[in-house]
Amino acid sequence: MELIDIGANLTHESFDHDRDAVLQRARAAGVAQMVITGASREHSPRALELARAHPGELFATAGVHPHHASEYTAECDAEMRTLHAHPEVVAVGECGLDFFRDFSPRPAQRRAFEMQLQIGVDTGKPLFLHQRDAHEDFMAMMKNFDGRLGPAVVHCFTGTREELFDYLDQDWYVGITGWLCDERRGLHLRELVKHIPADRLMIETDAPYLLPRTVKPSPSHRRNEPMYLAHIVEELARDRGEYVATTAAHSTAAARAFFRLPSR
Incomplete structure (x- = not known):
């Protein structure tokens, strides 16, 4: 079984002591x-460094x-564009809107999102998107930006049926x-994932966040890591009524096509 984790925050400090392991x-x-997800001025260059240290992987x-978003100045935009000149950088983002916590003011979020969508237009690279409580x-x-953007993935989908079908309607x-x-927050996904076409479904850990609560035994530190992607694909396959190998193969093919990754 060959898997691709499309979203891992491996630049996070919790991995500094054992990243190779x-x-x-x-x-x-x-x-x-x-x-590897680049999600800030600090961590996007680190994600590139990590990718360049492990070519092809x-x-x-x-x-x-x-x-x-408050840090997204004109200087920051220039830094992002410099990073996107490197072939190891395969998508624009993580970018989008998050009105759940409003850690940055909403006008700043909209401005940063718009500027990054323009990078997507200018580079032709796919988009790695975030949306929480800001669907409209x-x-x-x-x-x-209709008709000007490349492919897009709404990463770490946790939303409603309406949101899912709005995304699928946009291809x-x-x-x-x-x-x-997560039996507290994720039960609705068990049904919704059946509706995602196989060629548009991808899997991710979002490590070190979102350790699957059904992993047994649960590690004491509660840190998620990419090895648990195998557990996620097993649960996903069960919910979709598929063989694990089928779900794995389809999600891997979708990820390779979307990010234009080489075969290994």
């Missing part, structure tokens, strides 16, 4: 390639998460995480 455990669990995104504004901003891809395994 984390990568080795992922390989042993069948994770052949990973896309690790790749990076470059962007600024809505939580950090999110869809309106994406509509402003966007959907990223599923261990949120699926």
